[in-house]
Amino acid sequence: MPKWTMVQAINQALALELEQDRRVRIFGEDVGRNGGVFRVTDGLQERFGEDRVFDTPLAEAGIIGVAVGMALYGLRPVAEIQFAGFAHLAFHQVAAQAARLRYRSGGEHHVPLVIRAPFGGGVRTPELHSDSVEAFYAHAEGIKVVIPSGPYEAKGLLHAAIQDPDPVFFLEHMKLYRSLREEVPEERYTIPLMEARVVQPGNDLTAIAYGALLHTTLAAARQVEKEDGVSIEVIDLRTVHPLDEETVVASVNRTGRALVVHEDSRAASIAAEVIAVINERALYALLKPVRRVTCPDTPFPLPAVEDVIVPHQERIVRALRETLEP
Numbered sequence: 001m002p003k004w005t006m007v008q009a010i011n012q013a014l015a016l017e018l019e020q021d022r023r024v025r026i027f028g029e030d031v032g033r034n035g036g037v038f039r040v041t042d043g044l045q046e047r048f049g050e051d052r053v054f055d056t057p058l059a060e061a062g063i064i065g066v067a068v069g070m071a072l073y074g075l076r077p078v079a080e081i082q083f084a085g086f087a088h089l090a091f092h093q094v095a096a097q098a099a100r101l102r103y104r105s106g107g108e109h110h111v112p113l114v115i116r117a118p119f120g121g122g123v124r125t126p127e128l129h130s131d132s133v134e135a136f137y138a139h140a141e142g143i144k145v146v147i148p149s150g151p152y153e154a155k156g157l158l159h160a161a162i163q164d165p166d167p168v169f170f171l172e173h174m175k176l177y178r179s180l181r182e183e184v185p186e187e188r189y190t191i192p193l194m195e196a197r198v199v200q201p202g203n204d205l206t207a208i209a210y211g212a213l214l215h216t217t218l219a220a221a222r223q224v225e226k227e228d229g230v231s232i233e234v235i236d237l238r239t240v241h242p243l244d245e246e247t248v249v250a251s252v253n254r255t256g257r258a259l260v261v262h263e264d265s266r267a268a269s270i271a272a273e274v275i276a277v278i279n280e281r282a283l284y285a286l287l288k289p290v291r292r293v294t295c296p297d298t299p300f301p302l303p304a305v306e307d308v309i310v311p312h313q314e315r316i317v318r319a320l321r322e323t324l325e326p
Helices: 007-018 046-047 059-071 084-096 134-138 150-162 214-230 245-255 270-281 303-309 313-324
Strands: 025-028 052-054 076-080 116-120 144-146 168-173 199-202 205-209 232-236 239-242 258-265 291-295
Touching: 007 025, 007 046, 007 076, 007 150, 025 059, 025 084, 046 052, 046 168, 046 303, 052 199, 059 076, 059 084, 076 150, 084 116, 084 303, 116 150, 134 168, 134 239, 134 270, 144 150, 150 199, 150 205, 199 214, 205 214, 205 245, 205 313, 214 232, 214 258, 232 245, 239 270, 245 270, 258 313, 291 313
Parallel strands: 025 052, 025 076, 076 116, 116 168, 144 168, 205 232, 205 258, 258 291
Antiparallel strands: 144 239, 199 232
């Protein structure tokens, strides 16, 4: 089995979908001839032709508007927004059109659309390139928001997203694109959407994360386990909206403690929703209040200070130990 980066895994998933489903179309800024700013779509236009993989003008609202029309008329569009922070320019098309059309039509029409976009700190990008936008789109009911944590997850989740009958916002952390390799099957496989993954079982605390910070959280959990002799369960949310409440609640009911980690800001965030679910459904199991480790409520900073803002292993270790205190 080959060991691929996330770029390679996503490229392979897109190629298989283009090969096996004639309805699939891939388009966005520079995704065709240049293969995308991160070369995720490299070689796809040459292999499948300009009618299946093509470049668009620099117009995010136009990209998503066209994608919604394609989806309504039977195609399976995969639209790339070059950086997730640029998706604000298409918020109307996403939230007021793609997300609502099944509801608006009484279930008669679906919008099988995937919007791919890179995001995340650690790669020293300019303003609006690294922003975490998942909470914005979690408020657009009708859209699934998916964030893979590595190559294997990315391929299986993307296959599932493209074949889903409803819109999926598929966010890819830039730091993960080439920072790790995993064994990834070459054949098509799917990972169910809206289903979290228990990465590491444990009994004393539940640590919940997603994307690149899953790996930082896992490293922090293993450090605390080794040094303090405890057992920490680590959960990868995978789909941050709608949440897999059952996996989270079952874990917290067993461990009695929970910590949520993500790169987005603190207020009105995915962490806030996870904590609300735990308080509603597992309150009497809690031995301590649920904690969260996030970025502060500020715009994503200049590269010179982003290491201070983005949660790092030491911050997560401190939070784990505080949550484990009697």
